[in-house]
Amino acid sequence: MTLKTNKSRMGKPEVVFIHLEGDETIEEANNAVDILMEFFLSHICTDFSIRVYGLTAEDQQQLKTLLSVHCDDEENPLVVCFGQTLAGSGNAVSACIQSLCPKPMPGFGEQIRCILQPVTPAAMLLMPFAGIRRKTVMVHLPAEPDWLAAILPALFPAIPNAVFLATGLRLNGRN
Numbered sequence: 001m002t003l004k005t006n007k008s009r010m011g012k013p014e015v016v017f018i019h020l021e022g023d024e025t026i027e028e029a030n031n032a033v034d035i036l037m038e039f040f041l042s043h044i045c046t047d048f049s050i051r052v053y054g055l056t057a058e059d060q061q062q063l064k065t066l067l068s069v070h071c072d073d074e075e076n077p078l079v080v081c082f083g084q085t086l087a088g089s090g091n092a093v094s095a096c097i098q099s100l101c102p103k104p105m106p107g108f109g110e111q112i113r114c115i116l117q118p119v120t121p122a123a124m125l126l127m128p129f130a131g132i133r134r135k136t137v138m139v140h141l142p143a144e145p146d147w148l149a150a151i152l153p154a155l156f157p158a159i160p161n162a163v164f165l166a167t168g169l170r171l172n173g174r175n
Contacts, residue, residue, distance in 0.1 A: 020083035083143035101131035
């Protein structure tokens with residue numbers, strides 16, 4: 001799968017987006033990337049570069065490697081994985097992400113399920129997750145564009161504070 005990508009700019013911390021390919025088309029996946037990037041850049045931060053990866057759900061070893069590398073690098077205060085959050089299809093992916101994150105952020109998954117309950121009956125089957133590994137906040141979101149549009153405005157006001165608590169960096173560029 002080929003996704004749009006912005007290359008890292010030297011000297012700036014990176015925010016990493018990892019798309020976990022599911023049943024969606026390339027257009028739907030790119031739409032999800034666009035929604036995340038537009039929301040992030042317009043509402044949260046402009047002083048960070050963004051790197052985007054696309055993986056299949058079967059690439060769990062590569063996912064573990066990417067998460068380990070990016071979460072262990074102090075230049076990456078936020079890693080957002082999106083896709084493969086439904087119970088059943090996403091169990092292994094969610095378990096992989098959770099296994100690498102020693103400090104879960106309780107309430108994150110429940111909040112997403114509450115937000116999406118009026119949008120889709122599948123909301124109760126979702127397994128979203130957020131937590132902190134070293135100085136990186138890890139977030140696992142569904143990739144459906146309509147769901148992201150509902151989730152992001154309600155959820156992401158908490159993300160800059162979580163990043164600040166984990167790293168001391170302010171996503172809005174003011175330390």
